[in-house]
Structure formats: C-alpha cells, structure tokens
Amino acid sequence: MNRKFWLSIALASIMVVTAACGANTGKSGTNNEGSTTNTAGSSEKTYKIAVSQIVEHPSLDATYDGFVAALKDAGIEEGKNLELDFNNAQGDPTNIKTISQKIANSKSDLALGIATPTAQALADDVKDMPVLFAAVTDPVEAGIVTQLEAPGGNITGASDTNPAAITQTMDFIASQIPDVKNVGLIINEGEQNAVVMAKIAEEALAKHNIKLIKASVANSSDVKQAADSLVGRVDAIYITLDNMVVTGADAIIEVANEKDIPFFSADRDTVEKGAFAAVGFKYYDHGYEVGQMAVEILKNGKKPAEMNVTVPQKLDFIFNMKAAAEQGITVTDEMKAFVKDQANNIIE
Structure with a gap:
C-alpha cells in the first residue's frame, strides 16, 4: 500500500473523531416538548x-x-x-x-x-x-x-375526594355502630381540604341526628392530646384527608385501641396502619x-x-380486622357486605 492510501485512512479517522466530539457537545434547548439532545444525527x-x-x-x-x-x-x-x-x-x-x-x-x-x-x-x-x-x-x-x-x-x-366516600362512611357509622350519638373529628382547620370534608361529614351525620364534635390541632404533635380530649365524649372517631392529622395517626390508633373507640379514616393507608375502616382507593x-x-x-x-379534573370512581370500603378487634368492634356479616372486593379490601 502506498503513502497516499494511508494518508486517506488517517484523514477519514480524524473526521470520525471530530464528528463524535461534536455530538457530545451538542446544544440542548427547552420547549413544551422537553429538552432535546442531539446525538449522532438523531434527537x-x-x-x-x-x-x-x-x-x-x-x-x-x-x-x-x-x-x-x-x-x-x-x-x-x-x-x-x-x-x-x-x-x-x-x-x-x-x-x-x-x-x-x-x-x-x-x-x-x-x-x-x-x-x-x-x-x-x-x-x-x-x-x-x-x-x-x-x-x-x-x-x-x-x-x-x-x-x-x-x-x-x-x-x-x-x-x-369523591363526596360520596364521606357520605357512605357516615351512613355506615350511623347504621353499624350501636347507639352512636357523637362522632369525634380531629382536624387542622388551617387546611382548606379538611374543612371542606368536615362540612360534608357534619351534614351527612346530621341526617341521622348524630353530632360531629371537633378537636382542633395546630400541629401533628397536638394529635394525641386531641384524641385524648374526645374520650368519653364520642362513640367513634373520624379523620379527613388532613395532612397534619394523618401524619399523627399513630397517636389516634393508640387511643382508639386503648379506649375501644372505633376509628374511621378517609384513606386506605391509615386503615392499613390501624384504623378500622375507610371508603377509599389506592x-x-x-x-x-x-x-x-x-x-x-x-x-x-x-x-x-x-383536560378535565378527575375524581375517584372506584370507591370501596376497606376494613382492618385486627384493628376491629383492638377497638372492640364485632364485624358482622352485614358489615362485610359493604365491601365489594373482599379479597383485597378486608385486611386480616
């Protein structure tokens, strides 16, 4: 092979390396479809x-x-x-x-x-x-x-939140908790979402002549004291999707288990943790x-x-059977009938 051939090979190699370096240092831009990085002629x-x-x-x-x-x-x-x-x-x-x-x-x-x-x-x-x-x-x-x-x-x-979930929970309490007169609600009234849900719960209970008694908190460390304040005054406890209160749910579970007070939440995760029941979703x-x-x-x-704002559609009751036993609740067949997907939503 002559010198011209090897020179051609060398020049071709330099061009490939230069092109590769150009791809690695290409410009990126941002638009409504995300940033675009150019690599070897593609994006x-x-x-x-x-x-x-x-x-x-x-x-x-x-x-x-x-x-x-x-x-x-x-x-x-x-x-x-x-x-x-x-x-x-x-x-x-x-x-x-x-x-x-x-x-x-x-x-x-x-x-x-x-x-x-x-x-x-x-x-x-x-x-x-x-x-x-x-x-x-x-x-x-x-x-x-x-x-x-x-x-x-x-x-x-x-x-x-689908308001139907709150109404269904209150109707369940009214029909399945014996001699219920008062339901306690632990609430951070600084959270607009909690206030909205509390109003729906209060109106639903009023149709059954049941009173909602509120215990307000200013931070999650107040939750235990609020739960204690409801003992002897209420026949069940309920919490909304109240971020501050949900964070302190362990304290409510402790009081509910010790004092045999049925504890209802608005989310599945709190039921899995130790509340008795909720109407919710994953x-x-x-x-x-x-x-x-x-x-x-x-x-x-x-x-x-x-794009329309969506609300939950696949609502179901979720029970925690261990929590029921801890809180003095006898779960009847009538109660279980409220749960559509019993295989997944009755937690043993």
Whole structure:
C-alpha cells in the first residue's frame, strides 16, 4: 500500500473523531416538548419535572410513586431521559411558598403539586409551564381551578375526594355502630381540604341526628392530646384527608385501641396502619392517573386547559380486622357486605 492510501485512512479517522466530539457537545434547548439532545444525527427528548409535596406520609408518598411509575411505563424514566426535582415542604407554609417560587424560576417542563397547600402555591406562582395537582380535596373551593371540566389556564389534575366516600362512611357509622350519638373529628382547620370534608361529614351525620364534635390541632404533635380530649365524649372517631392529622395517626390508633373507640379514616393507608375502616382507593393508582396526564402533556402536546379534573370512581370500603378487634368492634356479616372486593379490601 502506498503513502497516499494511508494518508486517506488517517484523514477519514480524524473526521470520525471530530464528528463524535461534536455530538457530545451538542446544544440542548427547552420547549413544551422537553429538552432535546442531539446525538449522532438523531434527537432524544429529555424532560425535567419539579414536584412540591407538602409532607411525607404514606398516601402522599404512594401518590408520588404512582406518578413516577406512569411516566416510566410511557418511556419517561429518571436516569435516562427524566430529571426529577422533588421538594418536601415538611408541612411548613414558608417552605411551601419558597418551593413554588423556586419552581416558577426553574426551566422545568412541568410542575406537580401533591396536596392542597402546595398546589395552591404553584397555581399562584407558576404561570409559564404546565402544572398538575394530586391529592387535592376540592380544587374549586381551594381556588386552584375555577371549574372541573376544561378548567382553562395552565393547571389541571386529580381530586382525591369523591363526596360520596364521606357520605357512605357516615351512613355506615350511623347504621353499624350501636347507639352512636357523637362522632369525634380531629382536624387542622388551617387546611382548606379538611374543612371542606368536615362540612360534608357534619351534614351527612346530621341526617341521622348524630353530632360531629371537633378537636382542633395546630400541629401533628397536638394529635394525641386531641384524641385524648374526645374520650368519653364520642362513640367513634373520624379523620379527613388532613395532612397534619394523618401524619399523627399513630397517636389516634393508640387511643382508639386503648379506649375501644372505633376509628374511621378517609384513606386506605391509615386503615392499613390501624384504623378500622375507610371508603377509599389506592393512592398509588391516584398518582398513576396524574402521571398519565403528565404523559399526555409532555409527549402528546395536550394543554391542561382542555383536560378535565378527575375524581375517584372506584370507591370501596376497606376494613382492618385486627384493628376491629383492638377497638372492640364485632364485624358482622352485614358489615362485610359493604365491601365489594373482599379479597383485597378486608385486611386480616
């Protein structure tokens, strides 16, 4: 082989290396369809999602897990083409505001607010990107959206409350707890979602001539004292999807078990922990549904303004049989008949 041949080979090699280096240092841009990275003449979309969660507890954590799982199932996966900026406000209003402002100034492709206060803050501060919410009781009452159907603006999501779930729980208490006259409610009245649910519960109980007695708390460390204050005054205890109270649910379980007071919650996770019963659903599924909404926005160009806010449809009673025994409840066949999916929703 002559020198011209080897020179040609060398020049070709240099061109290949140069092209490879150019691919590694290509520009990235951000738009409504995510960031685009050019690699060897092709383009791969990458996404950044910012999340604001009010506090860590099982229902909200399961919501986040379901959200991430839906993204992954659609090919949007952390470590590959997704950057997740997760922020926990630890129940502090100041943190909630700081986080929402941080997200507003970020170059995220989408923001998610988990729970009412965080969603409210994002609705106030974030105007230049799509926003989704989850684990919000009444997004209209909370001022997050003006209507559930085609809400307009840049925000939509999923409510975690169907008023029918609260009414069914109160009707069950009225018909199945012997001689019930008063139901105690431990509540943080600073949470709009808790106030809305409490009103529905109070109205439902009033139809049975049962009184709702409230024990207010200012933080989760007050929950034990609030539960103790209801002993001797109520025939059952109920809690809403109240983030502060749910965080302190162990203290309520302790009092309910010691004093034989039936304890009802509004979420499955608290029943699994030790409440007797709830009408609810799996928060993982709730989060998954919101994750599917995110996929529609990121990959298919859907606008939040056009996407209806959803509410849970697959409601069922959930019983914890061990908790029933601890709280002095005899679970009858009539009670069990309230549970549609007994294989999965009667927890032994």
